[in-house]
Amino acid sequence: MPRFLIDRRATLGALLASAAAAAPFSMPAIAQDDPLPSWNDGRSKQSILSFVAAVTREGSPDFVPAPQRIATFDNDGTLWCEQPMYVQLAFALDRVKALSNAHPEWKTQQPFKAVLDGDLETLAKSGTKGLVELVMATHAGMSTAYFEEIASDWLKTARHPKFKRPYTDLVYQPMLELLAYLRANGFKTFIVSGGGIEFMRPWTEEVYGVPPEQVVGSSIKTEFKIVDGSPALFRLPQVDFIDDGPGKPVGINSHIGRRPIAAFGNSDGDLQMLQWTTLAGSRRLGLIVHHTDAEREYAYDRTSHFGRLDKALDAAKANSWTVADMKRDWKRVFSFE
Amino acid sequence: MPRFLIDRRATLGALLASAAAAAPFSMPAIAQDDPLPSWNDGRSKQSILSFVAAVTREGSPDFVPAPQRIATFDNDGTLWCEQPMYVQLAFALDRVKALSNAHPEWKTQQPFKAVLDGDLETLAKSGTKGLVELVMATHAGMSTAYFEEIASDWLKTARHPKFKRPYTDLVYQPMLELLAYLRANGFKTFIVSGGGIEFMRPWTEEVYGVPPEQVVGSSIKTEFKIVDGSPALFRLPQVDFIDDGPGKPVGINSHIGRRPIAAFGNSDGDLQMLQWTTLAGSRRLGLIVHHTDAEREYAYDRTSHFGRLDKALDAAKANSWTVADMKRDWKRVFSFE
Known part of the structure; x- marks a missing residue:
């Protein structure tokens, strides 16, 4: 189940407001041997580099053995664009249209x-109840295999209203570099998102290098059945787990079973994940992506x-978490710039 | 929550019946260069070797890319001894004694x-309701960190009634070799057990080489709280998920998000996991450990x-699953023989 279902602040009228106009991009030079070439030099980049150096250097008082180097990343707004609406909401609306016949x-x-x-104004008035109906009508009532097909097919053809590109192009280049940099330093990278776990898994490996078994998300219940000799899991119209806010540490514990040493988010839905990760009495990294760039992306x-x-x-x-200021800290936002 | 809670066949009187007497062991010779030295040559060993060869040989019609080589193992009775009672039940009974003051x-x-x-006769009469009370009194009402400590400490001192050894000694040597052999061939090995996920995670990495994030099991609900500035997850006396029978494919989908290509079990609780794994229209391996050795272990x-x-x-x-006959197929059962 997508995170927007439990966003208490979300009134659909506002949710569906159109995005700011597109802005021109420029392609910056990329330094050699820099593991984070899309990050400008500054405090944010320095805090990442010094944290990784401290926990990976044997003999350092902050050293953490590789198996315990767990890093968790929120998805919407942290790894890819979440404006003018969550990608999964755009998917749900398109599915209603596709199924309307x-x-x-x-x-x-x-x-x-x-x-x-x-x-959209009337849609907004239907509130959370309406949203749940939309999600259950579009996300349940089929096998997991078929849902994967639908979600994958949609992502191939859907285009972002501002950038006119596939949503999977709208992943943040600095964060891709950060994922790769952490993995190169023995970290295991996980996605911990309020978004639907089965909406993300079909593409996270290709796009982020994060395999399905390292994706944690919200879910609806499934049921095992054998139909005509073929086993399948059917998606039921019932909420199973909401991986948002205080649900994030719960989801991390359930799926990972270790406490992360680094966590990356961008919103209040990541607060408890950041607390769980960093308030541990030893060296930890908490980082928040602050959307400050209305020209290259959005400011909010x-x-x-x-x-x-x-x-x-x-x-x-x-708590001395690092706040990455998109406008100041990121040389470029998207790989296509 | 441990699997025994939903074992409809379990009447405690029988569950708690004492074990058969211990039997003498002999140490067999171990062949060089054999990845499965504790397996006797025969159909079971051959079926494992030929399956692994087929799915790992590039160009083979059965070839499976490494990221998709997911293998799932039941724990109780498949990787370690489950007689004369599930280890976790022994833990629960000892905890009642320890907490009685x-x-x-x-x-x-x-x-x-x-x-x-x-x-034990009266205990048996309390039925499932009684068992749930026992589990909730011993497994809930503390933080996840404290529960991990309790479970780890207990495993250090508890001894199996027949073998007079720590329970973690009573893991099957042929299965340890199988886990290592699969990993050496690019498989990712997971435990998918009816037992409690947090009862297993403290020791599966050391004993099986399976890290916490690759352990799937039954669970009770947890809640995130910050107490005196310290975040913690508290274990609540409520069932969250039963990872047994038809729950196993559900747990696999939730935690792994890929369909396994090999599954290993020993009981009816593994039936649906084996179906989900093998009834896929391409080359798969399903294997059942059949307990046929009353002398070296148990026969049931x-x-x-x-x-x-x-x-x-x-x-x-x-379905042409491999049935590993413990007496016939295993040169030795435990590493200490």
């Missing part, structure tokens, strides 16, 4: 009618409907 | 009184109260 009743039944009419924080960053921004100061 | 009410309150009196199958092997034994024949 088989559901003539949706022409008169809310919240489906609103989606089909493009009437304390009042945003998606990826609100308010409490976690205050906590960053109190 | 802090719970004077247990002297008169069932099922605790029965445990303290060693009255269709009528056993722990690890009943009945439907899965019939299914093995119908």
Whole structure:
């Protein structure tokens, strides 16, 4: 189940507001031998480099053996773009349209009618109840294998409204470098996202180098059945687990069974993951991606409907977490720039 | 939560019956260059070797790329001894004794009184309800970190009633070789057990070479809290997930997100995992450990109260799964022989 379902701040009218206009990009020079070439020199980059040096240098008081080098990354807004709406919400809306021929009743039944009419104001009024109905109608009632196919096919053809590119192009180049840099230093990298676990797994290995077994996310229940001799898992219209906010440490414990030593997020939904990771009495890294770049991407924080960053921004100061300022710290945002 | 909670066949009287007497062991010669030296030559060993050769040889019609070489192993009765009772049940009973001073009410309150009196017949009569009470009283109400400490400490001192050794000595040497052999061939090995996930994780890496993030098991719910500035996960007295029978494919999907190509079990609780793994239309390996050796270990199958092997034994024949006959196929059972 996607994170937006439990975003208490999300009113759909705001959620579906259109994005800011696109801006021109420039391609910066990339230094040789720099593991993080898309990061400008500065405090953020330095805090990453010095943390990795400290925990990987044998004999260092901060040394951590490789098997315990667990790093967890939020997805929406931390690894890829979450504006003007969560990618998974765009998927759900497109699925309603794609399925509408088989559901003539949706022409008169809310919240489906609103989606089909493009009437986002009415959709917003359906609230969380409406959103749950949308998700269950589009994410449940099929096998896991078939859902994987649907999600993969959609990602191949869907385009971001501002950048006019596949959503999987809208991953942050500095974060890809960070994932690779950590892995090169013996870290095991995990995604811990409020987004649907089965919405992410089909593409995380190719795009992020993170295999399905290292993806943690929200889920609906599944049931094992053998139909005509073929076993399958069927997706049921019931929430199983919400991997957001205080759910993130729970999901980390359930799936990983170790406490991370580094965590990366961008919103209040990552607050507890950052606390769980860093308030441990030894050297840890907590980093928040702060969206400050309306030209190259988007600028939002304390009042945003998606990826609100308010409490976690205050906590960053109190806990000495690194705040990566997108505009200041990132030489480039996307690989296609 | 341990698997015995949902073993519908388990009546505690039988569960707690004492084990068969210990038997003498002999140390066999180990062949050089043989990846499975504790396996006798024969059909079982051959089926493992030929499967691994087929899926790892590039150009073979059965070739499987390394990232997809997922192998799942049941724990109780497949990797270590599950008689005369599940190790986790022995732990729960010992915990009741250890906690009894802090719970004077247990002297008169069932099922605790029965445990303290060693009255296994009365304990048996308390049924599943009693077992749940035992588990919740011994496995919940503390932080995950403290539970890990308790479980680890217990395993250091507890001794198996027949073998008079730590339970972690009672892992099957042929299966340790099989785990290592698969990993040497690019497989990722997972444990998928009905036992409690947090009861296994503290020791699976050292004993099996399987890290915590590759352990799937039954669980109780946890809750994230910050107490005096320190974050912790608290174990709640509520069932979260039962990783047994039809739950195993669900747990595999949730934790691994890929369908295994090889699965290893020993009881009806592994039936659906074996079906999910092997009924896929391409080359797969399903293997069942059949406990046929009352002298070196135990002999049990269709009528056993722990690890009943009945439907899965019939299914093995119908589906051409390999049945490893402990007496015939294993040169030695334990490393200490």
